[in-house]
Amino acid sequence: MPWLRFFRRDRWDQERARELQGYLDQEIADNLARGLPPAEARAAALRKLGNPTSIREEIYRMNSLGFIETLWQDIRYGVRGLLKSPGFTLVALFSLALGIGATTAIFSVVYGVLISPYPYAHPERIWAPQIVDRKDPQQVRMAHHLREYVELKKLPAFSDVMATLPEDRLLTGNRPPENFRSINVTANAFRFLGVPPVLGRTIQPTDIRPDGQPDPVIVLSFGAWQRLFDGSPSALGQTLVLNESPYTVIGVMPPRFGWWTHDGGWIALPEDPRDNRTAFAIVRLKDGVSPGAAQDQLQAFHLRLAQLTPADFPKAGFQTLLKNYLDVTVASGEMQSSLHLLFGAVGFLLLIACANVANLQMARATARTHEIALRMSLGAGRVRVFRQLLTESVVLSAAGGLLGVVFALVITRAIVALMPEFYVPNEARIAVNSWALLFTFAISVFTGIVFGLAPALRCSRPDLVDALKDAGRTSASGNAGGRSRNLLVIAEVALSVVLLMGASLTIRGFLQLQSLDVGFRPDRVLMVGLTVQPKRYSTYEQRIAFTERVVDAVGTLPGVRSVAIGNGGLPFGGQRTGYSLEGQPSAESRSMVIGLISSGYAQTLGIPLRAGRLITPREVAHAEPVALINETAARLWPAGVSPIGRRIHFNLLEKPPAQMLLSPSLTATFTVVGVIGDTRNDGLRDPTLPSAYLPYSVIAPVSRTLAVRTDGKPMLLLHAVEERVRTVERDQPLSRPISLDEILGMETVQPRFNMALFTFFGFLGLALGAVGIYSMLSYNVARRTREIGIRMALGAARGDVLQLMLSMGGKLVLIGLAAGLAGSLLLARLLRSEVFQVPSTDPLALGGVVVLLSAAALLACFVPARRAAGLDPMSALRHD
Amino acid sequence: MPPKNDHPLQGEMLQGTLDLLILQTLVPGPAHGHTIAHVIEHRSDDVLQVEHGSLYPALHRLETRGWIASYWGVSENHRKARFYRLTTLGRKQLTAHTDNWDRLVRAVNRVLRPAEE
Numbered sequence: 001m002p003w004l005r006f007f008r009r010d011r012w013d014q015e016r017a018r019e020l021q022g023y024l025d026q027e028i029a030d031n032l033a034r035g036l037p038p039a040e041a042r043a044a045a046l047r048k049l050g051n052p053t054s055i056r057e058e059i060y061r062m063n064s065l066g067f068i069e070t071l072w073q074d075i076r077y078g079v080r081g082l083l084k085s086p087g088f089t090l091v092a093l094f095s096l097a098l099g100i101g102a103t104t105a106i107f108s109v110v111y112g113v114l115i116s117p118y119p120y121a122h123p124e125r126i127w128a129p130q131i132v133d134r135k136d137p138q139q140v141r142m143a144h145h146l147r148e149y150v151e152l153k154k155l156p157a158f159s160d161v162m163a164t165l166p167e168d169r170l171l172t173g174n175r176p177p178e179n180f181r182s183i184n185v186t187a188n189a190f191r192f193l194g195v196p197p198v199l200g201r202t203i204q205p206t207d208i209r210p211d212g213q214p215d216p217v218i219v220l221s222f223g224a225w226q227r228l229f230d231g232s233p234s235a236l237g238q239t240l241v242l243n244e245s246p247y248t249v250i251g252v253m254p255p256r257f258g259w260w261t262h263d264g265g266w267i268a269l270p271e272d273p274r275d276n277r278t279a280f281a282i283v284r285l286k287d288g289v290s291p292g293a294a295q296d297q298l299q300a301f302h303l304r305l306a307q308l309t310p311a312d313f314p315k316a317g318f319q320t321l322l323k324n325y326l327d328v329t330v331a332s333g334e335m336q337s338s339l340h341l342l343f344g345a346v347g348f349l350l351l352i353a354c355a356n357v358a359n360l361q362m363a364r365a366t367a368r369t370h371e372i373a374l375r376m377s378l379g380a381g382r383v384r385v386f387r388q389l390l391t392e393s394v395v396l397s398a399a400g401g402l403l404g405v406v407f408a409l410v411i412t413r414a415i416v417a418l419m420p421e422f423y424v425p426n427e428a429r430i431a432v433n434s435w436a437l438l439f440t441f442a443i444s445v446f447t448g449i450v451f452g453l454a455p456a457l458r459c460s461r462p463d464l465v466d467a468l469k470d471a472g473r474t475s476a477s478g479n480a481g482g483r484s485r486n487l488l489v490i491a492e493v494a495l496s497v498v499l500l501m502g503a504s505l506t507i508r509g510f511l512q513l514q515s516l517d518v519g520f521r522p523d524r525v526l527m528v529g530l531t532v533q534p535k536r537y538s539t540y541e542q543r544i545a546f547t548e549r550v551v552d553a554v555g556t557l558p559g560v561r562s563v564a565i566g567n568g569g570l571p572f573g574g575q576r577t578g579y580s581l582e583g584q585p586s587a588e589s590r591s592m593v594i595g596l597i598s599s600g601y602a603q604t605l606g607i608p609l610r611a612g613r614l615i616t617p618r619e620v621a622h623a624e625p626v627a628l629i630n631e632t633a634a635r636l637w638p639a640g641v642s643p644i645g646r647r648i649h650f651n652l653l654e655k656p657p658a659q660m661l662l663s664p665s666l667t668a669t670f671t672v673v674g675v676i677g678d679t680r681n682d683g684l685r686d687p688t689l690p691s692a693y694l695p696y697s698v699i700a701p702v703s704r705t706l707a708v709r710t711d712g713k714p715m716l717l718l719h720a721v722e723e724r725v726r727t728v729e730r731d732q733p734l735s736r737p738i739s740l741d742e743i744l745g746m747e748t749v750q751p752r753f754n755m756a757l758f759t760f761f762g763f764l765g766l767a768l769g770a771v772g773i774y775s776m777l778s779y780n781v782a783r784r785t786r787e788i789g790i791r792m793a794l795g796a797a798r799g800d801v802l803q804l805m806l807s808m809g810g811k812l813v814l815i816g817l818a819a820g821l822a823g824s825l826l827l828a829r830l831l832r833s834e835v836f837q838v839p840s841t842d843p844l845a846l847g848g849v850v851v852l853l854s855a856a857a858l859l860a861c862f863v864p865a866r867r868a869a870g871l872d873p874m875s876a877l878r879h880d
Numbered sequence: 881m882p883p884k885n886d887h888p889l890q891g892e893m894l895q896g897t898l899d900l901l902i903l904q905t906l907v908p909g910p911a912h913g914h915t916i917a918h919v920i921e922h923r924s925d926d927v928l929q930v931e932h933g934s935l936y937p938a939l940h941r942l943e944t945r946g947w948i949a950s951y952w953g954v955s956e957n958h959r960k961a962r963f964y965r966l967t968t969l970g971r972k973q974l975t976a977h978t979d980n981w982d983r984l985v986r987a988v989n990r991v992l993r994p995a996e997e
Contacts, residue, residue, distance in 0.1 A: 019913060019962045020936065026914040026959060027932075050933030058937045062944070 016059055020052045070384075071391065078392035088364055089396070091771060092357045096400025096447065098764055099353025101407025102346040104432065104440045108412050109419075110339050112430035117326075119256040119427055121194025126325035127291060128282050129298055135316035143278035145312070148305060150273050152281060155301060157294035159286040162192040163279035165269055166260050170533055170731060173241035175228070177731040179531055181264025182218065182242060184279070186271060190219075192284070193259060198222070200236045200251030207268045214268040218247040222255040223263035240265075243533070258426030276659075282325060295322040335423040337833045338754050345502055345761045348495045350447065352765050355488045355495075356772040357400075358451035361393060362485055363779040365459040372459050386460035393452025394445055401444030408432050408440070418756055420749035454484065489776050490816040496762075496769035497820020497853055498827060502836075503762030504845040505828075506755040509837030513748050519679030519688070520571060521606030525740035526714035526721065527570065530732070531703040540661040543700035546728065548621065551598055553724040554708060559717055561709040564604035566696040569595025570705045571605065571740065572681055574691065577652035581636060582669075592633060593681060593689045594650060596696040602628070602676050604709045605740075610634075612644040612674030615695060623663035623697040627670040631678045633690035643672045648692060661700040670694060684747045685837060707740070714739045754835050766853065770860040777809045777864040788868055789876025802869040809861030817853060821846070898938050899947075900981060903966065903974040906948060910965035912955060913939065939964060947973050 024045050031041035049055075082089040120126070129152075133139035144152060144163070153161045163186045171180035190202035197219065207215045218240060220228070229235035229249075239246040247267065259266065269279065285294050299320035306313040365372075372385055409432055416430050424430075530550065537543045547565055555563040568574025574593040595601075599617040602609060610631060619626050627648060634643045653668040670692070678688045696704070710717050718737050725732050781788075788801055796804075828840030838845060905911065905919050916939075917932040942948045947970035955961040966974070 015962070016936065016940075018960075020933075022912070022955075022959060022961045023914045023917075023932065026955065026957070026961070029957065048932050050931035052933065055933040055936050059940045062937065062940060 013056055013060055016056050017052075020049065020055065023049060024052075070387075074388045074391035075395055077388065078395040081392060082396060085364065088360055091775065092360050092396055093400050093403060095353040095356045095768055095771065096397055096444075097403035097407050098768065099346075099350040100397075100401045100404030100440060100444055100447065102411060102761060102764065103350050103443060104404060104408035104436055105411035105415060106339070106342050106346045107439050108408065108432045108436040109415055109430050110343055111433070111435055113424050113428050114336060114339060116435075117329075117425045117428040119195055119254070120259075122284075124324065124326055125284055126282050127285065127294070127322045128280070128325050128328045130321045130323055130328075131302060131313065132319045132321055133314040133316065134318055135314070139314065141314075141318075142280055144281050145278050146271060146275045147273035149279060149281055150271055151305075152298075152301060153271075155294075155297055157286060157289045157297045158283040160188070160192050160284040161281060162186050162189045163269065163271075163281045164189070164260055165277060165279035168531060168735075169242035170244075170531075170733065171240060171242055172244065172731050173239070177733040179529075179733050179735045180224075180240075180242060181261040183260045183264060183266050184269035185259070185266050187214075187268050189259075189266070192282075193257075195253065195257050197251040198254045199225075199233060200249070202251050202253075203266060203268045208270050212270050212272055214270050216245060216247045217250045218242075218265045218267050219251040219253060220249055220265045221253055221258065221262055224265055225252045227263065242267075243535070256427050256429060262426040283322075291322050291324075295320060298322060329425060334750050334834050335420070338750065338835045341502070341831065341833060341835055342757055342761070345499055345758065348499055349761055349765050349768070350443070352492050352495045352499075352768045352772070354447050354451040355492045356768055356775075357393075357396070357447075358454060359485055359488045359492075359772055360775055361396075361451060361455045362458070362488075363775070365389065365455040369459065376460075382460050386456050389456035389459060390449065390452045393456065394448035397444045397448030397451070400447075401440050404444070405432065405437065405440055408436070415757065418753050420746070420753060422746070423750060458484075485776055485779075486812055489772055489812045490819065492769045492772040493813055493816025493853070493857065494820035494823055496765040497817055497849060498824045499758075499762045499765035500849045500853060501821070501824035501828075501840065501845070503755075503759040504848050505836040505838055505840060505842065506751070506758040507848075508842055508845045510748065510751045510755040512837065513684055513751055516680070516684055518571070518684065518744065519607060519677050520740075522571075522740040522744050524710050524712070524714050525604065526708045526710060526717055526737065527740060527743065528706050528708075528718070528721065528737045529703060529735035530565075530706050530725070531735060532729070532732070534702050536729075537702075540663065540700045543661060543702075544697050547598075547696070547700075547704060549728045550706065550725055551600075553728055554706065554721055555600070557717070557720055557724055559711045559720070561711060562600045562604045563709075564598050564601040564707045565704050566595060566597040566601065567701060567704060568593065569597060569601070569679075569681060569691065569693060570707055571679060571743065572683060574681070575652055577650050579651065579692075580649045582647040582649070584637065590690075592648075592650070593691040594652065595681075595691060595693045596698065597628075597693045598696055601693060604707050605679070606709075607679060608677045610675040610677055611642065612672070614674055614676075615693070620695040620697055623665055623695050625667050625670045626673045626695065628674045628676050628693040629672055630676055630681070630688065630691045632688045633692060634675045636690060643675065645671065645673075647671050650692070653698070656699065663698045663700075666698055684744070685834075706734075751837070766856055769853075770856045773809055773813065773857055774860040774864060776812075777805065777861055778867070780808065781805060781864045781868040784868075785871065785876050788871055789873050789878075792871070792873035793877060798869040801871075802865050805865035805868045806861050809857070809865070813854070813857040813861070817850065817857075820853075821849075897981075898934075899942060900974070900977050902935070902938060902942060902964075903947065903970055903977075906964060906966045906970075907974070910951075910953075910963040912953070912961035912963050914955075914961070916964070942970070946970075 024042075027045035027048055028038075028041050031044050032038065036044060117123075128142065129144075131141040133141075146163070149161075149163050165184040167182055167184055168179045169182045171178050185203065187203055187205040187208050190197075190204075196202075200219075202219055203217065207217055209215060220235065225231055225235055228240070229238070235249050235252065238249050240249065241247075253266075283294075285291065302313070302318070302320045306318070372389075376382070376385060412430065412432050419430070530547075532543060532546055537546055551563050551565050554560060564570070574595045576591045576593055578590070579592045597615070599615050599620050601607075602614055611634070612628075615626055615628060618624075629643060629648075637643050637646065647669050649669045651668070653666065656662055656666070672692075676693070680686075680688060681691050682689050706721075708714065708717065708721060715737070718734075722734050725734060788796075791801065791804075792798075825840055828836065901920050901924075902916060905916050905923075911919070913932075913935060917935050920935075939948070939950075943950055943964070947967060948964045949967050950962050950964050952960060953963040
């Protein structure tokens with residue numbers, strides 16, 4: 001095995017040495033025998049043989065593996081060189097570790113959330129149909145009636161179709177009652193999704209009996225298995241009582257499988273066309289069918305349906321879209337936008353780090369010109385020197401990358417902790433995985449080449465004679481490369497300005513949100529969901545009676561100030577509807593939000609009454625047609641006209657959904673009795689919508705939200721509230737207990753996430769930029785020591801020197817600052833994103849950046865400038 | 881820095897020629913480097929004046945190819961010396977390469993001295 005030679009070559013070399021010595025001995029002996037004097041004999045023998053060392057070297061090289069050999073040599077040489085200048089190496093390593101680490105961390109998040117969030121088979125090949133209203137593209141219908149689904153399945157463009165119908169069922173039996181998320185899926189769903197269970201089996205087509213009824217079996221999520229059965233394998237075959245029917249546990253899915261729930265289960269959904277419910281369909285396309293062709297087919301299908309049942313489709317016409325599932329679920333909204341921007345930001349950070357190291361490398365290489373020139377005059381080829389310098393850079397960046405991984409682990413953990421859960425799919429797992437490591441490796445090598453290329457190119461073609469003559473003297477004349485170093489510093493400053501602008505805008509946006517007057521008092525309010533058993537409470541009267549008794553029972557609890565129950569406006573949401581105002585021209589496209597409330601609403605949320613009066617308990621009990629409106633709605637009437645006593649007609653109540661339980665006295669026209677203050681009823685960052693509040697008793701849905709204003713901490717009362725509700729209904733669970741403060745907190749989680757990360761990366765950029773300026777100026781001071789000495793000898797005062805150095809740095813900083821501001825304004829225009837809530841021209845944000853950057857840059861300039869000013873002219877003149 | 885490969889003139893043919901000469905020298909029996917060098921020099925009537933040192937890399941190359949083998953022995957004047965001998969593979973290669981060489985020489989001669997044909 002020839003490559004073994006590689007390891008034995010030292011022994012071989014010794015043998016060669018002995019062999020060559022043997023030749024010389026023999027030849028000398030022969031020459032002596034011929035009568036030559038000893039000295040002559042030896043010289044002649046050596047002449048005959050040639051240079052023994054170069055012979056040995058040649059043989060040695062024959063045993064080595066060429067490229068790898070020199071590579072190894074370059075690496076060792078590079079490491080030695082780096083260790084020799086620990087200051088440079090430390091700064092460079094640290095810069096690179098920060099740049100590469102931050103990039104790796106964000107890549108890990110992007111990979112986990114955007115690139116590969118799902119454990120399902122080929123998620124990129126799953127498509128979801130959407131029906132978009134032509135007139136109002138915001139109105140999108142995504143669900144199909146089961147009878148439509150049965151037909152949709154038959155379209156030839158699809159190879160596989162499945163449907164999902166989420167449902168909450170009441171879990172009872174010998175456990176505390178709870179709302180159990182049970183997702184109805186068609187029997188082919190698990191094959192469609194392609195994930196095997198960790199225990200037992202999944203739902204099969206055979207779980208639908210020949211008569212079309214589903215077998216009462218359930219597949220549990222990993223979370224439910226842990227929670228209900230402590231993760232015991234004996235869970236298989238046990239029963240869960242859901243909506244009073246027993247279901248047998250047949251399997252458990254792995255932790256990452258979170259199809260519509262990560263703590264509930266999945267139940268077989270029969271494809272019964274008589275079932276009037278709607279389900280969400282997703283499809284896979286047949287091989288060779290383009291999404292466009294499939295979309296056309298689907299559109300034709302929908303048009304046919306629209307002719308049969310026009311009521312199910314938008315009146316003004318519609319368009320069918322086939323959206324990639326990843327786009328529907330993941331790539332929407334602010335998180336995606338935020339991650340994309342963050343990825344860009346860390347890219348900038350990496351560039352700053354690269355510029356930093358390139359600058360250092362350039363300065364160092366310039367100082368090494370003499371060494372390199374010497375080596376080249378001794379016979380080293382240009383390519384060889386170039387490769388060696390580049391290898392050194394890559395060694396540096398690889399070490400930086402290694403350190404960066406450690407840094408990335410820390411940042412990734414912090415990001416995950418900061419990450420708003422509900423913006424990320426259940427299935428997403430964020431970790432520095434092998435893809436992220438591969439990515440790190442790639443960018444390490446890449447950055448090594450990027451920042452190493454310029455210095456290596458420059459230094460591998462020095463003017464040998466000049467460089468040697470210069471004899472290592474750090475002269476002021478050798479200013480080649482000075483301009484590219486200046487450019488690098490300007491670029492660094494400009495990039496840090498852009499990063500800081502991002503940080504500054506997110507901070508401003510967050511602070512604005514924090515100081516926002518929401519219009520209600522969010523402290524000390526407990527919110528819980530109440531969902532009654534539809535079968536147990538099947539009539540309007542039963543449900544209203546239940547709600548009233550709950551309000552009474554909870555209202556008399558000690559520590560409770562007031563209670564409200566309803567739907568919508570708690571504090572967000574509600575049904576939107578078209579409306580017309582009595583005595584005003586009707587407006588086609590405008591809409592209003594309806595909140596269904598009990599009499600304690602304004603009091604419980606702390607919304608002030610502006611005019612008129614509140615709704616009384618009596619009016620709620622009898623579902624009287626009275627309404628409160630907010631100030632925005634009151635402004636729908638012309639100025640000077642009081643809305644009190646006027647009437648509003650709500651289109652929605654004219655023709656309410658069929659399956660809804662309605663008040664027997666329901667009308668669509670309500671009289672305004674009072675005006676209450678505006679609240680942020682559509683989320684904190686959107687303007688207040690005109691809103692009307694009606695007695696909750698006009699309809700009786702299954703679910704209501706209960707809000708309780710307490711004297712002390714709201715969560716402390718949760719148990720007592722639960723007990724009171726149980727006195728009304730033994731099996732009544734409370735779902736999603738949360739305080740109003742927490743709900744508002746959720747609204748600011750994403751802005752806080754943006755702010756934290758942009759600020760963090762902004763400051764990293766600033767620090768790296770400052771280090772860049774500092775090292776550039778320090779190098780210049782060192783290089784110009786003699787010049788400064790001469791200036792001082794000729795009468796320059798210390799202040800003059802200080803000014804000279806400061807103006808040198810200051811000029812670069814100013815140019816960089818201007819370029820950065822211009823760049824960020826341009827970028828902000830290009831990437832109009834909801835991440836930035838304030839305009840990029842916000843004076844406070846701009847001012848903050850300018851002040852911060854100038855301060856940091858001044859500090860970075862000042863230290864080396866002072867050093868220059870503090871030089872002793874005599875020793876400076878003698879400086880090599 | 882090791883010097884770059886600095887034998888621009890010693891192309892494949894010449895290198896192969898040196899190999900051939902070494903192999904031929906070893907046909908009568910094993911010999912050590914000093915002997916091989918002198919034999920080649922004398923047999924060629926001192927035309928092939930090579931530095932004896934350049935022999936050693938060639939020996940090494942032939943040995944790694946398995947055409948010759950080496951062992952430490954005692955020379956005619958009682959010194960320790962490294963002896964080289966032909967291996968079976970080497971013998972075959974010598975025959976093959978000698979044929980090639982003859983063909984080459986004939987071919988070159990035909991080109992250079994067409995009249996003599």
